[in-house]
Amino acid sequence: MTNNASKLERDRRDFIKVLGATSAAVAGATTLPGKALASATIRKPRYGMLIDTRKCVGCHACSVSCRSENNVPMRKHRSWVEYIEKGTFPDVSLNFLPRLCNQCSEPPCVAACEDNATYLRDDGIVVIDPDICTGCRRCVRACPYNARFMNPESGAADKCDFCIDRLTQGMEPACVASCFNKARIFGDLNDPDSDISRMIASNTVSVLRPEKGTKPNVFYIGIDNADESDNPSPGQYIRVTRHRRGYRKR
Amino acid sequence: MKPDPGKLETPAGLSRRGFLTLCAGAGAGAALPWRSFQAASREPQVPAHSWSRGEVIPSTCNMCVNRCGIKCHVVDGVLEKIDGDSRNPKTAGGTCAKGQAGVMALYDPDRITHPLIRVGERGAGKWRRASWEEAFEYTADKIDRIIEKYGPEGLLFSSCTDLTEVFFIKFGKYLGTPNFARHATLCLASRNVGYFATMGSVPDVDLANAKYILMFGANRMEAFELPHNRDLITGLQNGARLVVIDPRMTVTASKGKWLPIRPRTDMALTLALMHVLIEEDLYDKAFVANLTTGFEELKAHVAGYTPEWAEQETEIPARTIIKMAREMAAAAPAVVIYPGRRSSWYTNDAQFRRTLPMLMALLGAFDTGGASFFNAGKVKLGGFDWELEPVEVAPRFDGFDEERFPLAHHEDGGYINLRDTILNDTGNYPVKGWMLYKQNPLAAVADSAKTLRMMQTMDFICAIDVQPSQTAWMADIILPETLYLERLDPVWTPAGTTRYIGIRQPVVKPQGEAKTLLEILQGLGAALDQRREFETPFAEVFNFTMEDYLDAQLKKLPIDRATLMKDGIWVAPGPGLKLGEYRNGNKDFKTPSGKIEFVSERFRRNGYDPLPVYEPVTGEPGKQRLVTGRYAYFTHASNQNNIWLNAIHPENEVWINPDLAKEKDIEDDEYVIVRSRVGEVRIRAYVTPRIRKDTVFITHGFGTNSAGQTTLYGKGGADQALMEDHADTISNNQALHETFVEIVKL
Numbered sequence: 001m002t003n004n005a006s007k008l009e010r011d012r013r014d015f016i017k018v019l020g021a022t023s024a025a026v027a028g029a030t031t032l033p034g035k036a037l038a039s040a041t042i043r044k045p046r047y048g049m050l051i052d053t054r055k056c057v058g059c060h061a062c063s064v065s066c067r068s069e070n071n072v073p074m075r076k077h078r079s080w081v082e083y084i085e086k087g088t089f090p091d092v093s094l095n096f097l098p099r100l101c102n103q104c105s106e107p108p109c110v111a112a113c114e115d116n117a118t119y120l121r122d123d124g125i126v127v128i129d130p131d132i133c134t135g136c137r138r139c140v141r142a143c144p145y146n147a148r149f150m151n152p153e154s155g156a157a158d159k160c161d162f163c164i165d166r167l168t169q170g171m172e173p174a175c176v177a178s179c180f181n182k183a184r185i186f187g188d189l190n191d192p193d194s195d196i197s198r199m200i201a202s203n204t205v206s207v208l209r210p211e212k213g214t215k216p217n218v219f220y221i222g223i224d225n226a227d228e229s230d231n232p233s234p235g236q237y238i239r240v241t242r243h244r245r246g247y248r249k250r
Numbered sequence: 251m252k253p254d255p256g257k258l259e260t261p262a263g264l265s266r267r268g269f270l271t272l273c274a275g276a277g278a279g280a281a282l283p284w285r286s287f288q289a290a291s292r293e294p295q296v297p298a299h300s301w302s303r304g305e306v307i308p309s310t311c312n313m314c315v316n317r318c319g320i321k322c323h324v325v326d327g328v329l330e331k332i333d334g335d336s337r338n339p340k341t342a343g344g345t346c347a348k349g350q351a352g353v354m355a356l357y358d359p360d361r362i363t364h365p366l367i368r369v370g371e372r373g374a375g376k377w378r379r380a381s382w383e384e385a386f387e388y389t390a391d392k393i394d395r396i397i398e399k400y401g402p403e404g405l406l407f408s409s410c411t412d413l414t415e416v417f418f419i420k421f422g423k424y425l426g427t428p429n430f431a432r433h434a435t436l437c438l439a440s441r442n443v444g445y446f447a448t449m450g451s452v453p454d455v456d457l458a459n460a461k462y463i464l465m466f467g468a469n470r471m472e473a474f475e476l477p478h479n480r481d482l483i484t485g486l487q488n489g490a491r492l493v494v495i496d497p498r499m500t501v502t503a504s505k506g507k508w509l510p511i512r513p514r515t516d517m518a519l520t521l522a523l524m525h526v527l528i529e530e531d532l533y534d535k536a537f538v539a540n541l542t543t544g545f546e547e548l549k550a551h552v553a554g555y556t557p558e559w560a561e562q563e564t565e566i567p568a569r570t571i572i573k574m575a576r577e578m579a580a581a582a583p584a585v586v587i588y589p590g591r592r593s594s595w596y597t598n599d600a601q602f603r604r605t606l607p608m609l610m611a612l613l614g615a616f617d618t619g620g621a622s623f624f625n626a627g628k629v630k631l632g633g634f635d636w637e638l639e640p641v642e643v644a645p646r647f648d649g650f651d652e653e654r655f656p657l658a659h660h661e662d663g664g665y666i667n668l669r670d671t672i673l674n675d676t677g678n679y680p681v682k683g684w685m686l687y688k689q690n691p692l693a694a695v696a697d698s699a700k701t702l703r704m705m706q707t708m709d710f711i712c713a714i715d716v717q718p719s720q721t722a723w724m725a726d727i728i729l730p731e732t733l734y735l736e737r738l739d740p741v742w743t744p745a746g747t748t749r750y751i752g753i754r755q756p757v758v759k760p761q762g763e764a765k766t767l768l769e770i771l772q773g774l775g776a777a778l779d780q781r782r783e784f785e786t787p788f789a790e791v792f793n794f795t796m797e798d799y800l801d802a803q804l805k806k807l808p809i810d811r812a813t814l815m816k817d818g819i820w821v822a823p824g825p826g827l828k829l830g831e832y833r834n835g836n837k838d839f840k841t842p843s844g845k846i847e848f849v850s851e852r853f854r855r856n857g858y859d860p861l862p863v864y865e866p867v868t869g870e871p872g873k874q875r876l877v878t879g880r881y882a883y884f885t886h887a888s889n890q891n892n893i894w895l896n897a898i899h900p901e902n903e904v905w906i907n908p909d910l911a912k913e914k915d916i917e918d919d920e921y922v923i924v925r926s927r928v929g930e931v932r933i934r935a936y937v938t939p940r941i942r943k944d945t946v947f948i949t950h951g952f953g954t955n956s957a958g959q960t961t962l963y964g965k966g967g968a969d970q971a972l973m974e975d976h977a978d979t980i981s982n983n984q985a986l987h988e989t990f991v992e993i994v995k996l
Contacts, residue, residue, distance in 0.1 A: 055483050057471040057501050059882035060898050064350035067894055068331055074897060089907060089939035094504035169301040177333055180344020180476075181483045237908070237939055245897055 045188035046124035048217035055183035058096040062175035069174035076149045078160040083241040095224035101147040101160035102216030112142035130156035144212045308818020310754035312734030313348035314885040316476045322757040339748040340476045347883040351894040362730040363762020373724045390777030392710040396683040402426030403644040409687040413739040414767045418687040428643040431663035436694045439983035441593035444603025447852045450840030455586045457481035459620035462581035463492045468590040471501040472882040499940035514867045515563040520605035522560030525552040532579035534614025544849030551861045582613040584620030595987045600980040601862040611846045617832040626827040629743040632805035639785035647677040656856040664982030682709040692721040693887035696973035718958025736760040738796045749822040873990035874946040878969045887951035891959035902966035903936035905947040911937040923994040931967030
């Protein structure tokens, strides 16, 4: 990610163009931008994602698509899928929890950054400027979701940014585009008519660790976010397979 | 888009990626260990993406056999990202992890990008780099010598289903051998035999609109078959009830009701379900009267197969079986009895598969929405005129014919049968040369030690492959084929509810010196022409380009090659699927009676039980039955070595029920030995309640013998090393779930 800084700068400019202008920017895109981005042209958007875990089969299209799109270094993960197995034979459940940065409205990582290298954009995406980032790791430690990592190539903190580069081209984030069961909906939470807003309005949704007060903008339907530590009683089996090779739980 | 030979010396992306330092120091002719051919970096750096630049080229994926529509983002000759093509009727824009990892498959440092000739013992991993000219001469010499000594029938041709396979088979046929082995008996041969006998073909299924879906083992959420996996999710969203019969809780089973059946007793369940439907008068009388034969015989046949009896066999409670039958009848005809795909389970599989369309017919769950149906057919492609003089061939060497396997598909061969024939030397004549294209029998066929012994009887083995697969590693020469992202293939059209044509076309230049299969066969043919005279010289047989072939395919269609290459897909106009043609009597089934046959005339004529008879199951005390299957991010044994995919699941495990683990004092994640009569592997234990105590599961594709697969080598255990060589008696489909193993604590 050597050209991250210039990329980010370019993204900012391009994004303003997309927001400020015109259906032309959208119409010229290679992939249909979806309702969310179209509506972005008329109002200030706040981007969010809704993941319907009932449709998720844990196939990892999202995590590999993310690795390919964002050149995520091996053993680091912007996007990953947790498998949660519970129960006793034959009454067993298996659930999937696709994970990514929650793009919080009250991001502890931003509060922890003393250099303003990480900040919350107007559109709700939390980004990192690797040129400013000193690699102090405070943000990595501050994130209650373990969504951040140190990128060994740039030396800066890194994480999911909803594929800003693709958004500027009128495309959906890579994980959303690759999901063949359409378990992920990306869009503008400020637009009451967007698919994501309507889905949130008509379903019971939840966020991860709401007690942290971070106000995540990644929502889930049908979630099972159990952790081994949630169930200390012996006899009840819970296994969480994180699929984050190289990752150590703190 | 023929590769420009002048540019092959400097493959696209060489300088930017910096890991294609393949031949540094590898002087031609020097014997080098595998590692010397390998990249400097194990984790290639792909440049940052720039969607604003470059071009997007539509094509067709080849990471498995589904052929999803893809769009490839290429910048300065380098493939940066693959996205799904939302216009594709089967995939609607989605991809899977494997499809995404196509980028890594293309730039995989373990790829073979120039011909390699073995210099050490077979399997020792000592190779030397050869020019194509030398590779063609070498291979033609060996083939020529085999023809000289044994005739052309001394050659065995193995290949797997793909768009270019037709050229490979044509080459073998024209050489004069009748001996082919294809993937069917490693996969679905028994299902096909069972369905063909019962209803003339294998139906498609309308999972999106079904109200009740019954799946035996089929694992569509991990072993993808598009659009079924998408449709299944849609069906569940629409409120369908899904019941999955499997000794192991797959991802598919987790999305519905999991019934952990005692393995190999599936037929007891289907017979008992039929018993209840008939006994309780729940079957579709009009459908049975109009579209089936042999109902009275079936009624008498299943009278004794009560739910209480089935409970003893299957360990599924009788009340559950009765409830299932009633629920299915209530949901009928919107019921899918899923045919399954890989049916290489048990030695009675063809007979078991027959019971599925029988159950379907009792429910009247055919030729209507939410049920099974026959597809709208494919787009009619033009034929290519081969202008060949006919070649006389000998009968097959292995007796895989009318007499011994009357209902099998003889041209596909039967792997278990042919390997035994070679090892026992019971063939009509010797087979001493093995040509392999895109097939990996050392990984794919049960009892790999036996396959190795078979390979040692060969005078010559030639593997055409993109990577050093388990089988290629044991070959005498490896000819590197282009990856799907580097070549133009014949166009293809799937059977489906929408008729369309897709194209696979080069999106980047070939890596190194890789050639397309057609180019390889042209080169090899030219070298053979110099050695002997053929009825039609190979130079004439293969005197065409892939573009010519495509033009012939598209001749009668209102689309030309250039437009198809630009658009990537062409959807045929006009009505697609029309349901009801069988129900209203306009169409007949392709069976002797023209109806769905409860009593199979074909089976009766050929001496098989015309009604499926249940065989009681015997276990082996103190041992577990071994079953295998897939994870969603691997295809067969083909991409466990892909760096991106291997990172998800670096090593396979043996699934062990917690009670068994307790008895054996085995901890989760510790290494154990799994031992069968034919082999043993060392493998991690995965202690999970997702499997029965009498069954263990090992996913396929690990424990490779190929040190050339540098990411995978040394990881996990090979299921095929443990499996005994059982086969379905009617189709010769291998039976992978007939082996009992012992779990030994280390």
